[in-house]
Amino acid sequence: MDALFSQLFAGLSLGSVLLLAALGLALTFGQMGVINMAHGEFMMAGAYTAFVLQALIGDAGVSLLVALPLGFLVGGLLGLLLEVTLISRMYRRPLDTLLVTFGVALVLQQLARDVFGAPNVDVRAPAWLQGAVPVLGMNLPRTRLFILALAVTCVVVLALVLKLTPLGRRIRATVQNRDLAEASGVSTRATDRLTFFVGSGVAGVAGVALTLLGSIGPTLGTSYVVDAFLVVVVGGIGQLKGAVVAAFSLGLLQATFEYSTTASLAKVLLFVVIVAFLQVRPQGLVSVRTRSLA
Amino acid sequence: MTSSSLPAPTPPRSSRARSLALPVLAVATALALSACGARTAAGDTGTAGSTGAASCVDTSGDTVKIGFLNSLSGTMAISEQTVRDSLDLAAEEINAAGGVLGKQLEVVAEDGASEPTVFAEKAEKLIASDCVAAVFGGWTSSSRKAMLPVFEAKDALLFYPVQYEGLEASPNIFYTGATTNQQIIPGMDYLAEQGKKKVFLVGSDYVFPRTANKIINAYAEANGIEIVGEEYAPLGHTDFATIVNKLKASGADAVFNTLNGDSNVAFFKEFKNVGLTADAVPVVSVSIAEEEVGGIGVENVAGQLTAWNYYQTVDSPENTTFVAAFKAKYGEKRPTSDPMEAAYTSLHLWKGMVEKAGSFDVAAIQEAADGVTFDAPEGTVTVNGDNHHIAKTAYIGEIREDGLIYPVWESDGPIEPDPFLEGYDWAEGLS
Numbered sequence: 202m203d204a205l206f207s208q209l210f211a212g213l214s215l216g217s218v219l220l221l222a223a224l225g226l227a228l229t230f231g232q233m234g235v236i237n238m239a240h241g242e243f244m245m246a247g248a249y250t251a252f253v254l255q256a257l258i259g260d261a262g263v264s265l266l267v268a269l270p271l272g273f274l275v276g277g278l279l280g281l282l283l284e285v286t287l288i289s290r291m292y293r294r295p296l297d298t299l300l301v302t303f304g305v306a307l308v309l310q311q312l313a314r315d316v317f318g319a320p321n322v323d324v325r326a327p328a329w330l331q332g333a334v335p336v337l338g339m340n341l342p343r344t345r346l347f348i349l350a351l352a353v354t355c356v357v358v359l360a361l362v363l364k365l366t367p368l369g370r371r372i373r374a375t376v377q378n379r380d381l382a383e384a385s386g387v388s389t390r391a392t393d394r395l396t397f398f399v400g401s402g403v404a405g406v407a408g409v410a411l412t413l414l415g416s417i418g419p420t421l422g423t424s425y426v427v428d429a430f431l432v433v434v435v436g437g438i439g440q441l442k443g444a445v446v447a448a449f450s451l452g453l454l455q456a457t458f459e460y461s462t463t464a465s466l467a468k469v470l471l472f473v474v475i476v477a478f479l480q481v482r483p484q485g486l487v488s489v490r491t492r493s494l495a
Numbered sequence: 496m497t498s499s500s501l502p503a504p505t506p507p508r509s510s511r512a513r514s515l516a517l518p519v520l521a522v523a524t525a526l527a528l529s530a531c532g533a534r535t536a537a538g539d540t541g542t543a544g545s546t547g548a549a550s551c552v553d554t555s556g557d558t559v560k561i562g563f564l565n566s567l568s569g570t571m572a573i574s575e576q577t578v579r580d581s582l583d584l585a586a587e588e589i590n591a592a593g594g595v596l597g598k599q600l601e602v603v604a605e606d607g608a609s610e611p612t613v614f615a616e617k618a619e620k621l622i623a624s625d626c627v628a629a630v631f632g633g634w635t636s637s638s639r640k641a642m643l644p645v646f647e648a649k650d651a652l653l654f655y656p657v658q659y660e661g662l663e664a665s666p667n668i669f670y671t672g673a674t675t676n677q678q679i680i681p682g683m684d685y686l687a688e689q690g691k692k693k694v695f696l697v698g699s700d701y702v703f704p705r706t707a708n709k710i711i712n713a714y715a716e717a718n719g720i721e722i723v724g725e726e727y728a729p730l731g732h733t734d735f736a737t738i739v740n741k742l743k744a745s746g747a748d749a750v751f752n753t754l755n756g757d758s759n760v761a762f763f764k765e766f767k768n769v770g771l772t773a774d775a776v777p778v779v780s781v782s783i784a785e786e787e788v789g790g791i792g793v794e795n796v797a798g799q800l801t802a803w804n805y806y807q808t809v810d811s812p813e814n815t816t817f818v819a820a821f822k823a824k825y826g827e828k829r830p831t832s833d834p835m836e837a838a839y840t841s842l843h844l845w846k847g848m849v850e851k852a853g854s855f856d857v858a859a860i861q862e863a864a865d866g867v868t869f870d871a872p873e874g875t876v877t878v879n880g881d882n883h884h885i886a887k888t889a890y891i892g893e894i895r896e897d898g899l900i901y902p903v904w905e906s907d908g909p910i911e912p913d914p915f916l917e918g919y920d921w922a923e924g925l926s
Contacts (some may be wrong), residue, residue, distance in 0.1 A: 211736035218734065319576065320786055321787075322789070331768075332768070333769055340770050344768055413764075414733070414764060415733045415734075415757065416757040416759075417790075420570065425733070456737050459738070463700075464700070464728040464732055464737070465700045468729055
């Protein structure tokens with residue numbers, strides 16, 4: 202029973218990590234159709250933001266709280282730069298975008314290596330995030346609870362932005378029918394840019410959060426970007442709720458498989474399940490209904 | 496780019512995006528797979544008829560060429576750069592002291608690029624076109640296994656400075672890192688001495704941890720220790736919640752850790768977060784050296800144990816000199832670690848062999864190698880002429896708050912290398 206609950210929590214926690222990593226992609230890939238392989242490097246930039254801030258501020262608690270918004274800004278600005286300089290030139294060439302952004306990812310990794318050195322760096326968790334909270338006889342690590350809460354917060358904020366704000370309306374309009382949106386006076390260019398800024402910014406936030414769990418090094422992003430794409434593809438393109446459901450399902454599945462088999466086999470089984478699932482439902486869990494004629 | 500310049504008609508976003516899903520999945524899968532395991536080199540060793548090729552090493556002048564082959568790019572660069580640095584230091588010292596047989600060393604440096612096939616190609620280049628007298632380098636077992644046929648076919652010498660999984664002894668390779676009976680077995684000896692009865696094994700999913708754990712299982716069976724769990728994580732695995740849950744549920748009183756690289760960070764953070772401590776459940780690691788401690792975070796590993804043959808804190812006059820020289824050359828902040836020391840030692844051992852043989856000739860060196868000793872920073876080491884490994888002292892170290900590792904236990908003198916574990920009854924049938 203104990204094991205069941207701890208595994209349930211492990212799965213939810215893994216899901217929240219996947220969700221944070223995938224949320225930005227759900228916007229840039231899901232909504233805009235841009236395959237951005239440098240998404241993981243925006244996370245890495247967020248993680249290094251947390252590292253630099255901790256070195257500057259000293260207090261682990263304050264620096265973490267400052268790092269969250271600043272990580273958003275750093276990730277977002279990097280994304281904006283990438284969008285304006287490269288991606289905007291190849292909106293109709295998705296596979297070229299894939300290669301170009303992959304190149305950008307390698308450049309960013311080497312940049313991090315040159316600036317911060319090849320060895321990993323360490324960000325201390327603040328005192329209030331150390332240790333575990335006893336719940337129903339289990340010890341739930343505070344860092345994981347924090348990340349779970351952060352992921353949920355990010356989803357809620359993003360969902361509200363998409364539902365309620367003018368920006369959100371423009372994004373949804375552009376996704377559903379770009380031509381019609383343009384004809385109605387929506388500047389799709391500006392919308393694209395802002396979407397990319399927000400999506401990349403969320404990656405930065407994810408990077409800050411990940412400093413609590415794993416290693417912080419130049420290749421931090423590569424370990425998450427594949428999983429993030431999986432979440433978006435399984436979730437279905439164009440809707441946040443797909444990504445949410447997919448992230449938690451994959452997290453729980455991975456935790457279950459890993460508990461009953463081994464970590465390596467769990468990964469394989471997960472891929473098998475995903476491939477089988479996409480055979481049945483190539484559009485993913487949730488798909489946008491559109492009234493455009495194609 | 497304005498919208499009017501876009502080619503019409505524009506396909507609707509959603510369906511186009513949907514059609515991207517499959518290619519992306521394919522790319523993602525390919526990436527994930529390629530991340531899972533270094534390709535093993537098919538060893539493109541023999542350009543036609545290279546067997547018994549006459550050595551082209553030029554010893555007529557007052558210099559002699561040697562080759563350094565380490566990864567300076569790619570995932571292994573982080574580790575192998577440190578080995579290169581200490582090789583450079585050793586070459587500098589030897590040259591300042593008058594060289595080898597009166598000849599100054601001329602280093603030809605190559606980048607193995609973290610790719611076994613590149614290691615094989617560059618080794619061939621160093622031997623055949625640069626005509627070096629010996630090559631120093633390699634880190635991963637796959638890089639060594641890719642180079643082995645090249646060195647055997649060309650009858651050249653490789654000095655390999657990293658602890659590895661044993662079960663190998665090539666006449667053309669000198670292994671200056673530990674084999675299993677100089678690192679893994681002492682680690683288990685220590686746990687047995689501490690009265691640990693239930694050991695949990697965690698490792699990365701590749702050859703070294705699997706071989707090490709096979710040995711540990713046999714050792715445990717012979718010594719009344721129960722292995723309460725054995726878990727492998729793919730290289731680069733970042734989430735250890737499940738594995739640590741299993742560890743906790745197993746009731747283990749010690750952990751033997753053969754995880755590699757970044758996975759250690761996630762593992763130790765998780766270990767600490769669920770409330771496990773080094774006092775109650777000590778973790779013995781074989782892949783965490785001084786440089787890695789900072790990246791994992793001292794607060795996450797303080798009190799944990801490591802098994803190596805050298806630490807920066809080893810108390811010997813040779814080590815004091817080595818550490819001072821290294822820091823003077825590369826900066827006060829750079830720690831020294833086991834593979835670095837083994838690389839430094841390898842160059843000095845080669846010098847000893849050449850001087851004993853009175854020649855740079857490979858056959859003469861192989862002949863002279865047995866019994867060559869060097870007062871290394873780790874203590875005196877001696878070359879075993881039969882298996883080309885070296886006798887080394889084993890140290891169990893404790894990671895302390897200052898980020899350094901301090902010896903808490905050492906073996907009774909240097910341990911004779913036994914790569915095939917022939918001297919251990921319980922190890923019968925392992926290889």
